[in-house]
Amino acid sequence: MSDERNEACRDYALDVANVARQSTPGELSVHRLGDGGSIATVATIGPRYYIPGMRVCFFDIDGTLVATGGAGQKAFATTFRELFGVDELAGDISFAGRSDRAIAGDLFRVHGVAASDETWQHFRETYLRELKVQLPQCVGRVLPGVGALIAELKSTGHIGVGLLTGNIADGAAAKLSHYKLWEEFAYGGYGDHHHERSDIARAALAAAEHHHGTTADDASRIAVIGDTVHDIHCARAIGAYAVAVPTGFTPIDELRAAEPDLAVETLEDCRQLVEWLSA
Numbered sequence: 001m002s003d004e005r006n007e008a009c010r011d012y013a014l015d016v017a018n019v020a021r022q023s024t025p026g027e028l029s030v031h032r033l034g035d036g037g038s039i040a041t042v043a044t045i046g047p048r049y050y051i052p053g054m055r056v057c058f059f060d061i062d063g064t065l066v067a068t069g070g071a072g073q074k075a076f077a078t079t080f081r082e083l084f085g086v087d088e089l090a091g092d093i094s095f096a097g098r099s100d101r102a103i104a105g106d107l108f109r110v111h112g113v114a115a116s117d118e119t120w121q122h123f124r125e126t127y128l129r130e131l132k133v134q135l136p137q138c139v140g141r142v143l144p145g146v147g148a149l150i151a152e153l154k155s156t157g158h159i160g161v162g163l164l165t166g167n168i169a170d171g172a173a174a175k176l177s178h179y180k181l182w183e184e185f186a187y188g189g190y191g192d193h194h195h196e197r198s199d200i201a202r203a204a205l206a207a208a209e210h211h212h213g214t215t216a217d218d219a220s221r222i223a224v225i226g227d228t229v230h231d232i233h234c235a236r237a238i239g240a241y242a243v244a245v246p247t248g249f250t251p252i253d254e255l256r257a258a259e260p261d262l263a264v265e266t267l268e269d270c271r272q273l274v275e276w277l278s279a
Contacts, residue, residue, distance in 0.1 A: 053219035055277050056208045057153055058164035058188070058201075058240070060226035061172055063096070063248020064267075065146050066179050069138030072171070075130035076103070083126055086111045096249055097228030099166035099191030099200060100127075128170050135178045142179050143247045145267030150184050152274055159277050160212055163188030164204040164224055164234065166197060187211045197230045198237035205238045221277050225267070229258045243273055 059065055062072065073095055080086040090110045095103055104123055108115040153159045162185055165172050169190040176182035189204025205222065209215050216222060216238075224235035227248030232255070235242035244255035244263045256263050262272055 053221075054160070054208065054212055054214055054216050055156075055158055055221050056160040056162055056205075056212075056216075057223045057225065057273070057277060058162045058204055058208075059150075059185075060097075060224075060228075060231050061163065061165040061167055061175060063227035063250075064143065064225055064231075064245060065181060066142055066175060067140050067247070068135065068175060068178075069140040071131060071134040071138040071140065071175070072167075074134045074138065075127050076107070078130045078134075079123055079126045080107060080111065080113075082130075083122060084111060084113050086113075097166065097197065097226070097230030099194055099197065100168045100171060101191050101193065102166070102195040105195065124168065124170075128168075128174065131171055131174050135174065140179070142181065143267065145270065146181070149267045149270050149274075150181075153277070154184070156278060160187075160208055161185060162204060162208050162211075163190070164197075164201055164226075164231075165189070166191040166200065166230075168192045197234040201234035201238045201240070221279070223273060223277060225270075225273075227255075229255065232258045232260045235260075241273070241276060243270070 062068065073089075076095075077089050080089060086107075089107060093103065093106045093110060101120070104120065105115060107113070108119065113119060150161055153161050163172060165188065167175065167190060169188075169192055172188070172190055173182055176185070187204075187207040187210070189200040189202070189207060191200060194200045194203065201224065205216060208222075222238060222240040223243055224231055224238075224240045225243040225245060226232070226235075227245050228250050232242040232244055241262070242260040244252075244258070244260040245265070245267055246252040246255055246263075247266060252263060252265065262270075264270060264273075
């Protein structure tokens, strides 16, 4: 890079930093900077500021951040038994990588439960109650590398950390609060309304754009980390970098066959992801 270009970039960065220092936290504003009239959008959040070229890493929850020891499935089973008299859930309905709304819908159909908004609300309320009962009774854990990776991403000051999960929002809060992780995430996409993970991915990206006060553009770097093929597919739906980790129930070979951008054994092995997001 030429000396002139280096000097221009340095001056631009100093101008943006000066704008951020003068802005009110939470303020979104557009400024014309320097003699060339470059435009920068600055959104200050506490001591941080963001400019176009958004950096965000979205995390799946079950099998990626935590293993709950089956708390969610046990809460599903208890709810169907209590509300609908179903003694045992159909074994051919997959839970992995899917939204709670889609799983419940399939179980309604298989077990002859009339699906309606009212039925869903009754299910949702009972499920959340049962989930909070099951979480402390099941043997679960935060998965390897999770805490360190989140801390490293957030320490950069310019990489946002969000959720992209099939859990309903209150279910995500219950699980992550139990494992002392909920406060790490300011936004996300959840399985309250959407059946398809790709639609949840789009909702998560919209939440990130709202939070950071900017729109994802060609300079942005968005990543999705998950333990199922569904996570890889939903990353593709929003043009994101797909990271696969076999800490759930999907073998690494099956994940690699879906062609993620990066496949790691655990989230302890994410140096390449951090470098890509930081570039």
